[in-house]
Structure formats: structure tokens, C-alpha cells
Amino acid sequence: MTTQLSVSGIELELFRYPSRQESNLQAWDAADEHLIKHLVDTEQAPTNTLIVNDNFGALTAGLLSINPDWPLTLETDAKTSLLGTTQNLSRNQLSADSLTWVNSRDELPQGIQLVLMKLPKNLNYFSHQLKRLSQVLPAGTQVFIGAKAKSINKSLLETISRNLGAASASLTWKKTRVITCITDGKPRALPTTIDWSVPEFNLKISNLSNVFAANKLDIGARIMLDNMPKGEFKSIVDLGCGNGILGLHAKQCFPDAYIHFIDDSEMAVTSAKANWALNKLDNPELVGQQATFAWDDCLTNMNEGFRPDLILCNPPFHQGEAITDHIAWQMFLDAFRRLKNGGILHVVGNRHLAYHVKLKRIFKNCTTVESNGKFVILQAQKISKKAQELEQSSATSAPHPQSALYGAAKR
Structure with a gap:
């Protein structure tokens, strides 16, 4: 370089x-x-x-x-x-x-x-x-x-x-x-927000001009919305949130959760905040702030004690004109550092990007949740090093049901 x-x-x-x-x-x-x-x-x-x-x-x-x-x-x-x-x-x-x-x-x-x-x-x-x-x-x-x-x-x-x-x-x-x-010195009126809806999820969306998929639901987000993770989650991050649609639907699925919207684009974070208010997603049974909105570089500057149990991520593979996977790398690494032990990273991406290779390298595990001709949803769980060692030890010490046959064939 x-x-x-x-x-x-x-x-x-x-x-x-x-x-x-x-x-x-x-x-x-x-x-x-x-x-x-x-x-x-x-x-x-x-x-x-x-x-x-x-x-x-x-x-x-x-x-x-x-x-x-x-x-x-x-x-x-x-x-x-x-x-x-x-x-x-x-x-x-x-x-x-x-x-x-x-x-x-x-x-x-x-x-x-x-x-x-x-x-x-x-x-x-x-x-x-x-x-x-x-x-x-x-x-x-x-x-x-x-x-x-x-x-x-x-x-x-x-x-x-x-x-x-x-x-x-x-x-x-x-x-x-x-x-x-x-x-020419002639002032022009600024464009208005782009507004559209996702009726099947009862969501209204409003986007500023520099937000990804500004006028419709992108197909990567669509498959993610149809395949949200299973479990009980209390602290959820929509990482690279764009207009916030993944975090909005996460609140619908997990009404007791607190949602944290984070994006590199200030317009995206502002759009997500507007969409939270537009869809009135605060749970009346909870006290205090139920969503936060951060204009930031991935999870770089989050408080050290911040430990979410679920991170939703639809990583970009462009930065300006450049095609690059380094943003996805940083998102995955930040997710591993920040997730609490047992926490889950739930990712959607184009199949050809091979995110499973990166996730296995970082998390030492990766599961395919869903896939179609173009996209795949992957899930990785943060497991403590001690738990990983115990799991690996158990796997190597337990006899494989085919071990005798394998040994005979090898001889």
C-alpha cells in the first residue's frame, strides 16, 4: 500500500x-x-x-x-x-x-x-x-x-x-x-426526505439523501427481516444501521430490548432516529431511554462496559468508490470484542463475499441461518476461550463412531 x-x-x-x-x-x-x-x-x-x-x-x-x-x-x-x-x-x-x-x-x-x-x-x-x-x-x-x-x-x-x-x-x-x-447566486430549495413503507412489518421509513437504499427496501435487508435470530435479547446493536430498519424490527420482535443504532453516516443516524420516533416503538412498560443513536466508526468509541447480547449487521462492501471488505472485517472484530460471552452476531451478506471464512477465523464458529441465490445469513456466537478449549478437548477425547473403521482402512 x-x-x-x-x-x-x-x-x-x-x-x-x-x-x-x-x-x-x-x-x-x-x-x-x-x-x-x-x-x-x-x-x-x-x-x-x-x-x-x-x-x-x-x-x-x-x-x-x-x-x-x-x-x-x-x-x-x-x-x-x-x-x-x-x-x-x-x-x-x-x-x-x-x-x-x-x-x-x-x-x-x-x-x-x-x-x-x-x-x-x-x-x-x-x-x-x-x-x-x-x-x-x-x-x-x-x-x-x-x-x-x-x-x-x-x-x-x-x-x-x-x-x-x-x-x-x-x-x-x-x-x-x-x-x-x-x-449563479440563485438559492435552491433543499430536497425533502424520501418516505416509503413496509406494510408487512407495519413500518414507515423516512430517509435523507445519503442513506443506503434510500427509496425502497433492499433485498439484503429483506431476507434479514424474514429471518431474525431466536432467543431472549435485552441489548441489541444495529451496526451500520442505515435508516434503522433492522433495529426497528428487532424492537418489534424483542419489545423488552434496548436498541443501539450506529453508523458512519450522520444522515443515516439522523434517519434512524426519525424512524424510531415515526414508528412509536417505545415500550410503555419500560422506564427511560430505549434507543440510542451514535455517529461513529463501528464500535470504536463505545463505553468499555458496553456488552450487547445481539448485534445485527448488514455490512457495506464499498467505501466511496472503493470496493473493499475491510469495513466488514472491522465490524466483525468490534462485534467479537464488545459482545458479552454467549452473545450473537447475526450477519447478512452477498454469498460471493464469503463472510463465513472471516467469522470462523474470529469467532471459531459460524452457522448458516438462511440463504438464497444471492444472499446468506450467518450467525456467530462469542464463546469464551476457556469454553472453546473445553469444547475442543471434549471433541478430541470422545471416540468417533467411525474411528475403528478409519484406523483399519488407514492401515
Whole structure:
């Protein structure tokens, strides 16, 4: 894995977040380099700048390398982006004192004079971001958007022009292009939430624009809803909750349980919280808070004493444009560390991802609960090391009913 970014005289050491993850993916791409190169080539002076969708801080670190006092506001919907940027600034001895952080729903500051942006994978979210920018940027503001050349077409440029201002694309460099948009100063209304229902489970769902499966029930969640685990569970985590549908149905199945919704996307966590209230799932027989909502990197920052007895998980296998299984790895490892002894991890995934191999390696056990042509539901139970040793000892000491025959055949 390459960790050294070198472009236009700028040298940085950058890691994805968390830096210990098992991944051969680097923390930036050529579109980051192209944007930095563009600013250096045009001799852009430090000005009040907004950076949007800076995955792990390459753009932020690049600008602060040019001028450590460059005034920056960073907008992100991903907690790993915030944590990764902070990590990489520290690694490169760059101060975060001039930074202001906002998430995708916070009010943007006035006085922004320049915007640097990476094109997100979710184009509905991209349109939302453009409309959001239109509400605060005066006419004539320059917005530079970096993207792979193959992602830039007439339709994309029309989307930018319709939602923010006239746009044109540069020549290709390292298979990327920089789109320049000059804002027209006309504010656009933000999109409303996407609302739909799952009548067979008596659930209503409301999604913000950057939530996975924003306008319908995805088929992975469908098979999971039809095959919830059996048992008595009091503390349940919906890990990578998205709109929260798995946790909502878990509360229907286990009304005495407390549900914890966790996602890397702030919009996802906000949607899950809204859906909890929308479906009125609090059990009147229980006292106090029955659901918590955390914008976090998996289970990294949960209280050390937190010990759920069930974790539901539909892991993503994309991070931005990158296809990767490291997020699933981290989710499974975090689940093993956090589950109480005897607790269960209940996972759905595409069959070709072979999650059973990972789960057996971590938990030393894995059971197939259900499968169809595309998806499989797997279950792993956390068993203490002592219990595992006793189980293995029992298995090796007890004579196999075919052992004599096997021995004879072997001889």
C-alpha cells in the first residue's frame, strides 16, 4: 500500500482510517492530486475555503502544506472522514487550529470564497450538496470538483448547472478531470426526505439523501427481516444501521430490548432516529431511554462496559468508490470484542463475499441461518476461550463412531 503522496512539490504521508485496517487501498486518489495541482498551477491565494467530501484529509493536508494558516471549513457526512483527516494532519505535523467542521446538515458559514469538492458515489446526495451550496454562495464563486474522467458526462454537467451554476470540465490528467462551476447566486430549495413503507412489518421509513437504499427496501435487508435470530435479547446493536430498519424490527420482535443504532453516516443516524420516533416503538412498560443513536466508526468509541447480547449487521462492501471488505472485517472484530460471552452476531451478506471464512477465523464458529441465490445469513456466537478449549478437548477425547473403521482402512 502506497502512503506517500507527492504532487506539485507537496509531500505527505497519508493513511486510511483506521490506519491499522487490513486494506491495500491508499488514502487518496488521482482526483485529489489533480485538485491540489490545479490550485498550485493557478497560484491560488489562501482564501476562506470550503472542502467537501475529503475522504481522509488529502485536500485539507495539501492546502495546509501550501499555507498553514489557510482558513478552511470541512464538510463531511462520514465519521471516518473526520477521524481520518484528524489522524493525517497529526501525522504530518499540521495544525487543525484554522479548521471548522460541519456535517451534511449543519448550517454552512457565510463568507465562503472558494469550494473544493470530490464527486461522491451517490449522485442524489451530490445534488443535495449542490443545492445546499446554492443557499450560501454568492454569484461568481468558484467551485472546483474533482472526479474520475469516466464519471464526468453531459448529464453530470447539466446537474451542476441546474443546481448551482454553469460548469465545464478540464482536460484529462491521470484519468481525472476538474470541473469548474461558477455559481449563479440563485438559492435552491433543499430536497425533502424520501418516505416509503413496509406494510408487512407495519413500518414507515423516512430517509435523507445519503442513506443506503434510500427509496425502497433492499433485498439484503429483506431476507434479514424474514429471518431474525431466536432467543431472549435485552441489548441489541444495529451496526451500520442505515435508516434503522433492522433495529426497528428487532424492537418489534424483542419489545423488552434496548436498541443501539450506529453508523458512519450522520444522515443515516439522523434517519434512524426519525424512524424510531415515526414508528412509536417505545415500550410503555419500560422506564427511560430505549434507543440510542451514535455517529461513529463501528464500535470504536463505545463505553468499555458496553456488552450487547445481539448485534445485527448488514455490512457495506464499498467505501466511496472503493470496493473493499475491510469495513466488514472491522465490524466483525468490534462485534467479537464488545459482545458479552454467549452473545450473537447475526450477519447478512452477498454469498460471493464469503463472510463465513472471516467469522470462523474470529469467532471459531459460524452457522448458516438462511440463504438464497444471492444472499446468506450467518450467525456467530462469542464463546469464551476457556469454553472453546473445553469444547475442543471434549471433541478430541470422545471416540468417533467411525474411528475403528478409519484406523483399519488407514492401515
